[in-house]
Amino acid sequence: MASDDSIETWDHGNRDYVLTGSKQVTLQQANRFLATKQPAQAAPLFARLAEVLADEDHPRHAANLHAQAAQAFADSHNEAAALRQARAALNLFLEYQMDQRTPVFYANITHKLNAQGMPGAAVALAQEFGAKLPQPAPVTPPAGLTARLPTSCPQCGAPLRSNEAHWVDDTTIECAYCGGLIRPAD
Numbered sequence: 343m344a345s346d347d348s349i350e351t352w353d354h355g356n357r358d359y360v361l362t363g364s365k366q367v368t369l370q371q372a373n374r375f376l377a378t379k380q381p382a383q384a385a386p387l388f389a390r391l392a393e394v395l396a397d398e399d400h401p402r403h404a405a406n407l408h409a410q411a412a413q414a415f416a417d418s419h420n421e422a423a424a425l426r427q428a429r430a431a432l433n434l435f436l437e438y439q440m441d442q443r444t445p446v447f448y449a450n451i452t453h454k455l456n457a458q459g460m461p462g463a464a465v466a467l468a469q470e471f472g473a474k475l476p477q478p479a480p481v482t483p484p485a486g487l488t489a490r491l492p493t494s495c496p497q498c499g500a501p502l503r504s505n506e507a508h509w510v511d512d513t514t515i516e517c518a519y520c521g522g523l524i525r526p527a528d
Contacts, residue, residue, distance in 0.1 A: 385414035405434030425463040490526035497522035
C-alpha cells in the first residue's frame, strides 16, 4: 500500500484535485484490471472510489468514476450494476453541467449496453435521460493529430487508444477512464 505522500493530480478545467494514498492505489489497481481485461475486478473498485469522492464533496470526479464503473460492469455483464452506475454518473453530469462529458458518456454507455446484450438497460437510460441530453456535434480531428496522442492518460495513467479516442473539440480528447482532457503533443 502506498503512503499518503504518493499523489496523483487530476486537472479538469483548472479544478485540480489531488488523489492521495489508498485512493490513488485503488485507481491504479482498477486501471490495471481494465488493461488486463478484468472488468469484473475493476468495476467495484471504481464504484467504491466514486462513493468516497462523492462523500468528500468531489462530485465531478465521482461522476467520472461512476461512468468508469458503469462501463466496467457492462463489460462484465452485470446489467443491474451497470445501470445503477450509469444513472449515478448521468445524474451528476447533468447536475454539475458537465455538458461536454454528458452526451459522450450517454452515447458510449448505451452503445456498450446494447453491444453486451443488455438492451433493456439501454432502453431504461434512453427513457430516463434521452430527452434531457444535448446531442453532441461529431468532431473530426485534423489529419495527423491522432498520431501525436500520448499512449497513456497523464492524469490517471489509463491506456489511450487513438481508434477509441473521444474528441470533445478539434484539438482535445477526453480520457474514457477519468474524464481528463488531453491535447496531443506538439
